[in-house]
Amino acid sequence: MELGNIRIRINQNGSAKIECLKAEITLPDGSVVIKEGLFSLCRCGLSEKKPFCDGTHKTSSFQG
Numbered sequence: 001m002e003l004g005n006i007r008i009r010i011n012q013n014g015s016a017k018i019e020c021l022k023a024e025i026t027l028p029d030g031s032v033v034i035k036e037g038l039f040s041l042c043r044c045g046l047s048e049k050k051p052f053c054d055g056t057h058k059t060s061s062f063q064g
Contacts, residue, residue, distance in 0.1 A: 006018065013057065016043055019038045020037075044062035
């Protein structure tokens with residue numbers, strides 16, 4: 001699969017912002033999600049939408 005250029009920005013005490021043409025993400029259950037454009041991955045482990053960020057880190061004491 002051609003993914004094109006990928007930009008990843010790790011936000012202090014927050015998510016990992018991903019910007020790309022297309023990303024193929026394999027989830028723990030083996031299912032595959034295709035994301036395009038800009039999206040965020042959870043780093044705090046508290047998101048209800050894992051592996052994607054739902055902003056929960058903003059109300060937690062996550063540091064990283």
